[in-house]
Amino acid sequence: MTQLAFGRYSNPALLILASLADGSKHGYAMMEDIEKMASIKLGAGTLYGALTRLEERGLIEAVETEDRRRPYRLTPSGRIELHDSLQSLQAFAAVGLERLGANP
């Protein structure tokens, strides 16, 4: 599968939620995972800006740890939000592919 880097048009919040879908991760692990998953290098400021807002909205939560590198995980509402967003993207992609004449 070809991976496209959408750069500034990508959505850091969605990328973070997707990264946390398979388990908790700390900031640097998320950066690496997102780069591997979507070929997008999130800056530290962008990552923590999105993390802050996601935590304020209750979509992710910090995991208690003794380590300075604090991991985060999805909350139940974060999981629902991610699911809805991905379904919406899937529907959008299906329409786009259909218009291109390709099989979705």
Place this chain on the structure above:
Amino acid sequence: MSPLINLLIKLYPRSWRERYEDEFRAMLEQYQPTLWEGLDILKDAFDAQRRNPMQISQSNGRSWRSLAFAGALIMPVMVILIIFVAPLLSVEESATEFLVLLAPTALLPLVVGLHRRLNTAHPTISRWALAAGLIGTLAIPAAFPLQLVINQIAPVEWTGFVYLSLLAALGVWMLLVCVSGLLPKALSVVGMFGGVGWIVWMAIISLNMLGINATFVSMLGLFFGLIVVPGWAVWAAVWLFQQRPVESVDAPVAVGN
């Protein structure tokens, strides 16, 4: 960690640093941040300052608003009185200059408006104080040339290095307002341009116009002193006066596209 990154982290609001600084530093210690990363952190630090929660009750908002409104009315009058009346009252030249030096202190409301804690706890008074300070920046350059004509004060008395430095501080105030995150982007950009231009103009004059065409200096002064800086001050003051107290300015996060 580089001193630059350390400095950039200090730009985040105190509340953000109390919650995230330690883990943020731990993350940055795992790799070598690039210059681009530095810019990214700088941008997010300003975003964090902008979305810093500002809670205020409506009743407190009204009383603070009244006080701030009174200050906004009194302050420009005080500025003009100092500029016009002080030279008339003084007998000795040194006393004249000393009293005139007080004029920029009328910009104290700008400092009040920029105070982070006040901005967080009482955004209304913070905005109105900022507006009052901005009117001050308008009043000083506007009254200054008028005073020269009306009071017949020789320009040489007004171009002392110390006084010019204090006037240049107006440009610094403008830059501070622009990076405070309280103004919209367009106002910040114009304000930064005006602030830098104002400082440059003062620097040129204080260097006694070494080899520089006097007409050019006059045109630069007219452009920044009578157009850009006052125009920006009016624009920013109007924008600030239009703002209303808010319960919260947290920006929503759009997860899906």
